[in-house]
Amino acid sequence: MTHPIIKVDSISKRFGGNQAVDRVSIDIPQGSILGLIGPNGSGKTTVLNMLSGELTPDEGSIFLGDMNITGESPSRLVQLGVTRMFQMTKVFVRLSAIDNLLIAGQALGLNQAECHERADQLIKELTLQPVQYLDAGQLSGGQKKLLEFGMCFMVPPKVALLDEPFAAVHPIMRQTMSQFIKDRHQKGQTFLLVSHDMPIIKELCEESVCMNAGKIIAKGKTKQVLDTAEVIEAYLGGDHV
Amino acid sequence: MIGERNLWANKLTLDLKFFMLLCGLIALVPLLELTPYTLGILIISFYFALIAMGWNLLAGFTGQFSMAPAAFAMIGGYTAALLNYHFGLSLWVGIPSAVLVSALLGFLVGSTVLGLKGPYLSLTTLALAEVARVVISNSHDYTRGDQGLNVPTLMQSRMGYYYLFLGILIGAALLIYSLMRSRYGGFLLAIRDDAHGAQSRGIPIVKYKLMAFIVSSSISGFAGCLYGTFTELVSPEMGLIQQTGIIISMVVIGGIGSLTGPLMGALIVYLGSEWLRSVGNIQMIVFALTVIIFARFFRTGLWGLFLKLYFYLFSDKKR
Numbered sequence: 105m106t107h108p109i110i111k112v113d114s115i116s117k118r119f120g121g122n123q124a125v126d127r128v129s130i131d132i133p134q135g136s137i138l139g140l141i142g143p144n145g146s147g148k149t150t151v152l153n154m155l156s157g158e159l160t161p162d163e164g165s166i167f168l169g170d171m172n173i174t175g176e177s178p179s180r181l182v183q184l185g186v187t188r189m190f191q192m193t194k195v196f197v198r199l200s201a202i203d204n205l206l207i208a209g210q211a212l213g214l215n216q217a218e219c220h221e222r223a224d225q226l227i228k229e230l231t232l233q234p235v236q237y238l239d240a241g242q243l244s245g246g247q248k249k250l251l252e253f254g255m256c257f258m259v260p261p262k263v264a265l266l267d268e269p270f271a272a273v274h275p276i277m278r279q280t281m282s283q284f285i286k287d288r289h290q291k292g293q294t295f296l297l298v299s300h301d302m303p304i305i306k307e308l309c310e311e312s313v314c315m316n317a318g319k320i321i322a323k324g325k326t327k328q329v330l331d332t333a334e335v336i337e338a339y340l341g342g343d344h345v
Numbered sequence: 346m347i348g349e350r351n352l353w354a355n356k357l358t359l360d361l362k363f364f365m366l367l368c369g370l371i372a373l374v375p376l377l378e379l380t381p382y383t384l385g386i387l388i389i390s391f392y393f394a395l396i397a398m399g400w401n402l403l404a405g406f407t408g409q410f411s412m413a414p415a416a417f418a419m420i421g422g423y424t425a426a427l428l429n430y431h432f433g434l435s436l437w438v439g440i441p442s443a444v445l446v447s448a449l450l451g452f453l454v455g456s457t458v459l460g461l462k463g464p465y466l467s468l469t470t471l472a473l474a475e476v477a478r479v480v481i482s483n484s485h486d487y488t489r490g491d492q493g494l495n496v497p498t499l500m501q502s503r504m505g506y507y508y509l510f511l512g513i514l515i516g517a518a519l520l521i522y523s524l525m526r527s528r529y530g531g532f533l534l535a536i537r538d539d540a541h542g543a544q545s546r547g548i549p550i551v552k553y554k555l556m557a558f559i560v561s562s563s564i565s566g567f568a569g570c571l572y573g574t575f576t577e578l579v580s581p582e583m584g585l586i587q588q589t590g591i592i593i594s595m596v597v598i599g600g601i602g603s604l605t606g607p608l609m610g611a612l613i614v615y616l617g618s619e620w621l622r623s624v625g626n627i628q629m630i631v632f633a634l635t636v637i638i639f640a641r642f643f644r645t646g647l648w649g650l651f652l653k654l655y656f657y658l659f660s661d662k663k664r
Contacts, residue, residue: 179544179546179550182545194542196535196538196542196543197539198538203534208546211543211547237348237349239351255546
C-alpha cells in the first residue's frame with residue numbers, strides 16, 4: 105500500500121441541524137487518482153471544503169504527509185501544495201487568460217520568466233491559444249474550466265482537489281482535460297476527483313469512495329464500488345437494486 | 346484580434362504613457378497666461394486627482410469600495426495643522442506625519458473592514474469617516490471646530506503650487522504603476538475580481554487588502570495636507586460625504602481601474618463644476634446624471650472610450 109499523501113481522520117461537519125459530514129476517513133495514496141462520488145447533498149463538496157481549508161472540521165484531523173493541516177487557511181494550503189478547482193469556476197474575469205495563469209504562478213513564488221514559460225506550456229497543453237489574450241470573463245464556460253484547471257498546475261501541487269471539473273464541458277475539452285490528468289498521473293501527480301460523471305470516474309480512477317448522507321457507504325476499487333448495492337440505491341433509489 | 350495589448354502589463358504601460366502625455370500638456374497650460382483664480386481652480390482639481398488616484402488604487406484596482414477618501418484627506422490636513430497649532434512644528438515634520446497618521450488610520454480602518462465586502466464595506470467606511478469628521482468638528486478646544494485651523498504655506502507662488510502638485514501627481518502615478526506592474530499588483534487585481542478565488546490560488550488576501558488601504562489612505566492624507574498648505578486652512582468640510590461623492594464621480598467618469606482615468610475625471614468634473622456654477626448651481630445634478638450614464642453605458646469611463654478610439658485608429662485598422 106502506497107503511503108497516503110493526504111490522510112483524513114474521522115472528520116465531521118455540522119451546519120445547524122444538518123450533519124453534512126459524519127466521521128469520514130479517507131486516505132489518498134501518493135500518486136493516485138481517487139474518485140469521490142455520491143448523490144447531490146451527500147457531503148462531497150463539504151469534505152473538499154475541509155481539505156482545501158474553506159471550512160474547519162468540527163471533529164477529526166487532516167494530515168498532509170505527517171503534517172496536521174486541520175484548519176489551515178486556503179492560501180496557506182495552496183502554498184503547502186494542496187490546490188483546488190471549484191465546481192463554480194473561479195477565474196479573474198477582467199484579466200486575460202494568460203494573466204490569470206501568470207498570477208497563479210506568481211502567487212506560488214515563481215519568477216517572471218518561469219511564469220511565462222509555464223503559462224505558455226499550459227496554454228498549449230490545454231489548447232487555449234486562440235483565447236489566451238481574451239479576458240477570462242469573455243471565455244465560454246468550458247474554457248473557463250480549462251483555465252482554472254490550468255491555474256491549479258502552474259506549480260505542480262502535491263494534491264489536486266478537482267470538484268466537478270467535467271461538468272458542462274464540451275466533449276473535446278473534456279478529452280483534453282482527462283488526457284492532461286492521465287499524463288500528470290503518469291508523472292506521479294496525486295488527484296482527488298469529485299464527479300457525477302461515472303464513465304470518466306471509471307476511466308480515470310482506480311479507486312473510489314462513495315458518500316451518502318454525510319457518510320462513506322463504500323470504498324475500494326472503482327468497479328466494485330459502483331457495483332455495490334448501497335451505491336446503486338443511493339444514486340437510483342431502492343427500486344433499482 | 347485583441348492580441349498581446351490585452352495583457353495587463355501592456356495595458357498599464359500604455360496607460361502610464363498617456364498619463365505622462367496628459368501631464369506634459371498640463372505642464373504647458375500656464376503658458377496661456379492664466380489668472381490666479383484659474384490657476385487656483387486647476388490646483389484644486391489636482392488635489393482631487395491625487396485623492397482620486399489613491400481611491401482608485403483601493404476601489405478600482407483592489408475592489409474595496411471605501412467611502413472614506415475625503416476623510417483621510419481631512420485627517421492628513423489636520424495632522425499637519427494640529428502639529429503646527431499646538432506644538433509649533435513645521436511642515437517638514439507635519440507633512441511626513443500626515444502621511445504616517447493617514448497610513449496608520451488606513452491600517453486600522455482596513456483591519457476593521459477586512460471581512461466585509463460590497464455595501465457593508467462601503468457603509469462601514471462611510472460611518473467611520475463621519476465619526477472622524479464629527480469628532481474633529483466638535484472638538485473645539487483642540488481643533489477650533491468648524492472654524493478650521495490655519496496651516497502654514499509652503500510658498501506664496503500659485504505657479505509653484507501648480508508644478509508641485511503636478512510633480513506629485515506624476516510621482517503618485519509612478520508609485521502606483523510600479524506597484525501594479527509588480528506581482529503585488531496582479532494579486533490586487535485578482536482580489537478585485539474574486540477574493541475567494543485569489544485566496545484559493547495562494548494569495549494572502551488580508552495582507553494585500555491592508556496594503557491597498559494603507560497606500561490609498563497615505564496618498565489621500567498627503568493630498569489633504571498639501572491642500573491645507575495651499576489654502577492655508579483646513580476645516581471639517583474637507584471630509585464631507587459630498588467630497589467623497591465628487592471623488593467617486595471623478596473616477597467613474599474618468600475610468601475606474603486606470604491611471605489616466607482619475608486625472609481626466611478630476612479635471613473634467615472640477616473644471617466643469619466651476620463652469621456650471623456660472624450657469625446656475627446645477628453642477629451636482631449634471632454630475633449625478635453623468636455618473637449614471639457612465640455607470641450604465643460606459644463602465645470603463647472616458648479612458649476606456651479613448652482607448653477604443655485609439656485602437657480603432659492606430660491598431661485594429663492595421664491588422
